[in-house]
Amino acid sequence: MMQTGIFEERQKWKGAILLSAGLHLFVALAIILTVHFRGEQIKTWGSATAGEAMSANLVSAVPLPQPEEPTANIVATENKGQTQSLPAPVTKDEPKAIPIPLNEPKHKPQKTETTQAEVKPPPRPVTPPHDNAVPYGAGGPISGPYGAFQSTNVKGGFNFQGGGDFGNRFGWYVQVVNNKVSNNWYTTEIGAAAGARRAYILFDINPDGSPGNVRVEQTSGVPALDQSAVRAVQRIDTFGPTPSGNKVSVEFWFDYQR
C-alpha cells in the first residue's frame, strides 16, 4: 500500500520534469532560431570594434530628457506641430551652379530593404533643397579625428549600424559651431569672483541653423558664468543649415579661467 503510494508520487514528478525540460528546450530553440534568422541585423552590435555601444550609453547618460513630443496645438504654440507644411514655391532661377555628384556610378542606389520602410520619422516641415546642393557620401566612419565630441544617430527601429555619425561625417560643422559660440562668449560679463570653472550648456540647432532650447545642463557654481554662456548661444542668429538636414543637439562646455 505504502509502496504504491510512493510509486504514484514518483510518476507525477517525472511528468512535470519532462514537461519542464521540453518547455526549456522549446524556449532555447526559439531563441537560437531567432538569433539565426535575425542575426544579420545585430551581428556586431556591442562588439569592441564598432564602438556603437558607447552611443547607447551616451544617450542614457544625458540627465535631462528631451521634452516630450509637443501636442500639435498650432494655435497655442509657435511649434509647427506634426502637420505637413507645403514647401515654398520654387522660383525658377537660372542655376548659378550645377551640382557635381559625389558618388561614382558604383554607388548607385541599392535595393531598399523592407525593414527600413517600416519605421518612418514623423513628418516634418519640408524645406526645399538648394538647387545646387551636393549630396554627401553615404555612411560615416566609426572613429574620426575629432576626439572632443561624441555623437550618435539612430535611424529607424533599432538599427545601430551605419546610420549617420554626425560628428565624424560633419566635423567641419562641429568646428563652425565651436568657433561661433566661442567668439560670441563675452567673458567680460563675468565678474571677478569666478575662478577656473566649467559650465555645461545644452541647446538644439534646428535644421535651418538657428539655435533654440538653450538651458544649463550643469551649473559652474557661478551664476554670472552660466548666464554669460547662455547669452553666448542666444546671441547667435544662425550656425548655417545643418548639413544632415536634421535637428542637432549640442552639449557645450564653457571653460573659464581668470
Place this chain on the structure above:
Amino acid sequence: MSVFRLKSVFFLLVFVLPITKAVAQQEWIRTGTNRGAPIRLAVPDFKATAADSQTTSLNTVFNQTLWNDLDNSGIFDMVAKSFYPIQIPGTPVEVKLDAWSNAPVNAAFLAFGNLGVANEKLQVMGWLFDAKNLLSPQVLGKQYQETPTESNARLIAHRFADEIIFRLGGGINGVAESRIYFISSRKGTKEVWAMDYDGAGQQQLTHLNSIALSPRVSPDGSRVAFSAISHDSWQILMYSLDLGRIVSSPRFGGDNFTPAWSSDGSKLAFSSSMRDGDPEIYLTNPDGAAGAKRLTAVKGSDVSPVFNPKTNGQIAWVSGRAGLPQIFIMDADGSNVQQITKEGYAVSPSWSPNGLLLAFSWIRHYGPGAPGGQDIYLMNVATREFVQLTHDSGRNDFPSWSPDGRHIVFQSTRTGSEQIWSMLADGTHQQQITRDGKNSMPNWSYK
C-alpha cells in the same frame, strides 16, 4: 559567439527596445570653448584644363580673386602657397589629404578645383575638403558655367568664395558679391560712384555736375538715396540702379541732408531745416507720400541719422545741442533720447547689422594742441564700452558696416588725399581700395 548573441538579444529586447523610439533621429554634438584659432585654409591655384591663352588669363584672374575674397573674409588663416606640396590637385581623385593636413601645410580645409574654356563657355569646378577627415572629406562641390569674360571669372570666384564662407563662417553670407557706393570727384565734380567691395569695377552713376554727398543704398539694392544741390537748395535725390537714372523722391523746403534707410526699406530718416532753419531729424517714407514727421526739436543741428538695422526701433544721430557734435540715440518715434558720447567731437555713426555696436568717427580730445587725431571707434550700445580701431593715421571718417558685420569701410587721409579704405571690424587688415582722385563717404550695400 552564440553566447554573445544570446546576451545581445536579451539585452536588446529588455533594455534597448523601449528607448529606441526616444532616441530615434537624435544627433549630438559635444564640444567646448576653443578660442582664438582662425580656420587654416589652403587654396592652391585652380588647374587649367586647357592650355590656350584665354584659359590661362581667366585662370589668373580667378585665382587672384578667390584668394583675395577668402583672405579678406576675416575668418581664415590662409596658408601661404610656398608651403604647398608640388602635386596640386584639380579633381577629388588627385587629392592626397595627408600632404595637406600634416606639416608644413597643417591645413584644416582645402579648396581646389579646375577651370577651362570649352565650347565658348567658362567652366569651373570647385571643391572644399575637410583635410582632417579622411573618410568623408567633402564639404562642398560646385560647378559653374558662364560666358568666358574676365568679369565672369571674377563673379564665379566671388560666388565660390561666398559658398565657402557661408559654410565655414556659420551661416553668414559672405560679402564678395556686395557693392560699395561712394562719392568721387575724380571727374571734376562730386558724383555718386559704385564699385565692388574690393575696389574692382568702379563706375560713375550720377552726372549732375553739382555736388552730391552721403550716398545710401536701399536695403533691396535697387536705389541709392543721396543729398545734392538741386536748383537752389539741398535735396534728397534718388538714383535707380535698375533704370540707371534719377527717379522722383520726396522734396521738402529748406536744406535736406543725410538720408538713411530703415533696414526694411519702408522708412527714410533725414536731416532737414524745412521748419525754422535749424536742421532737425525727420522721418518719411521713400515716396514721400506720408509727409515728414519731425523727431527732434532741440536747438542745435541734428544730422546723420542711422537706424538700428536689427530692430528699426532706434535711431542714432549726431546732435550739436551739447556744443560740439556728439552721438545720440533715440527711439524711432523721437522718445527716450540718450547721449552716447560725452567728450570730444563725434560724428558719422553707423550701426552694426546685429544691432549691438555703433561705429563712428571721434576726435576724443578736441582743440588746438590736443593729442590724438580723428579715428574710427566702436561702441557697445548697451554697455557704452568703446574700442579704437584706427591709430595715428590721418583723419578717418564715415565708417560703414558690411552686411556680414565683419568689415568696416571708411574714408582716410593717411595717404595725403581722401581715399576709401576697408578693414576687419577688429581694426586689422586695413587696406586701401580706391586710388584715383579724391573718394569719400563710402556706404556698403545690404547684401
